[in-house]
Amino acid sequence: MKILAIVSQTQDTEAKIQVSASGDSIETGDMKWIMNPYDEFAVEEAIQTKEKHGGEVVIVSIGPARVIDTIRQALAMGADSAVHINGDSFAETDSYATGAIIASEIKKLGEFDIIFTGMKIIDEESGQVGVQIAEELGIPHVSLVSKVSEINADAKKAVCQKEIDGGHVVVEVPLPCLITCPDAMNEPRYASLPGIMKAKKKPLTEVGIDDINFDGLGFGKESVSKEGARVKTTSIEVPQIERKLKIIKGSDEPMVKGEEITKSAQELIKLLREDAKVI
């Protein structure tokens, strides 16, 4: 089987964020870059699929030169080769152009059976790119798959389980298809030391903006920029919600104990009724 995993690089969620001087982006100066956590599930699922069914795993990633670290991590986990769509302008464009360009490069890779990617990226938190890529490729997608219960490469179909609002569905989908991976779909492996050594020698294809075939994309090279975006982020703020911080504590030690227990419960109810007016 030919298995693809689309991975992105993102900022660590624990990071304290600061708005850049331009006011429309987040300062990335000394931020730690990591593989988008949802894409780790995608890479793991791709590798497990290969282990079960044979074949190869190809990583596809878009972004500036720094993205190579994330690609190497995926290769060290066990992927076989990678395509890096490399350019600074890709970090500035909108989700629409990103998805269309990734899809156009995937088309150049020839036939494939299945694509895995994370349900969303944790910085933008939009979750539209994976689904859009499936549309551009003209293949079905199943989003938020909790488990791929069956892949039949010969019959060219897969069976997936997914959670929806208020229920659970089992879907049969023909291959090739694209699957988006939610949290806890599997347990992503760590890259081993030999894995890291081997990753350095695995084939890596670099694609620049001039290699992209814009005919048929519906937009030109100039659209791969902040200015060319269909949906433009014009400002970004870090809101400070003022909280009341009315905390009831015990008199001797922080925890309320003994007689204080019922009193504290009554006090909290009073606050919720009279101060917050929510019950």
Place this chain on the structure above:
Amino acid sequence: MSNDVWVVADLKLDGTIRKVTFEALSEAKNKLVGKLGGQLCAVLLGSGVSGLEAELGKYGAEKVYVVDSDLLKDFNTEGYVNALGELIKQNEPAVVIAGNTVFGQDYFPRAAARVGAGVAMDAISIDLSGDNKLQIERYSHSSKAIQTQVFHGDKTMMATVRPNSFKDVESPATPEVISGSVEVNPADVHMKVLELQTKESDRPELTEAERVVAGGRGLASEENFKYIYELADILGAAAGATRAAVDAGYCPYDMQVGQTGKAVSPNLYIGIAISGSVQHFAGMGSSKVIVAINKDPEAPIFQKCDYGIVGDLFDILPPFTADVKALLSEG
């Protein structure tokens, strides 16, 4: 391109319309329709959905486009993308809005890609810019930042909106019903829903609940989650959990609140034995009132809540729950 604003109805598994649909209709009427000068329309997609049009009219829909087809049964993504895509191509509305539900996140961006429209996901406000382009606000970066996004170009502008972000306000209209203008193309539907199980629950859905009671790993067992359910039921609240509690097997994944679970913004959020990680706050940090009960005085949640008790949940909850029950039954 017309000046109409569309809202796609979001249906529950029992076939009723989700509140987010009424919220979106109300906010679209309030913020977009007057300035754009077109009509407020609803889109009703599904199998056996005819009959729900009047309910959409109650919240101001002047026109309802209906596609009622077997191919849309069981929330078949491809059927929805086909139907909505064709309707948009035929009528070229200015704006299309849907709820940012699990299903909305699934079919809606794909429908946008099909018609070449830009799409903004999970908006918490909708408005128009000076030149009448859709302008939205949304959370990003683990909900630590709010982005303002503005649409450009002359294509249909599409957005999903977060449930509980707007008030649903009745504004009765008798909608014109346009049925059968689009047929779902069977050749476009490749996937099959083999099975659909509905989870029976009398509690409201997490994303649309006005109150949420959630538990963390400190609950220590699946059985102890009864404390969460009991308080939730008395308050008419949805029940939630942290990732740690879900990973420990105390409750199912669909209860998970946080970056990797559901985003909620209720009026009242009560977190029991929840430490308050960045990732958990990414899913509930916008709640209007946050209450914490935790025995660790150093838990980060005590730095970012409104009210709290430093105490053992097994001590505090029984009298707290009993007193809330007594209070609410007094009326």
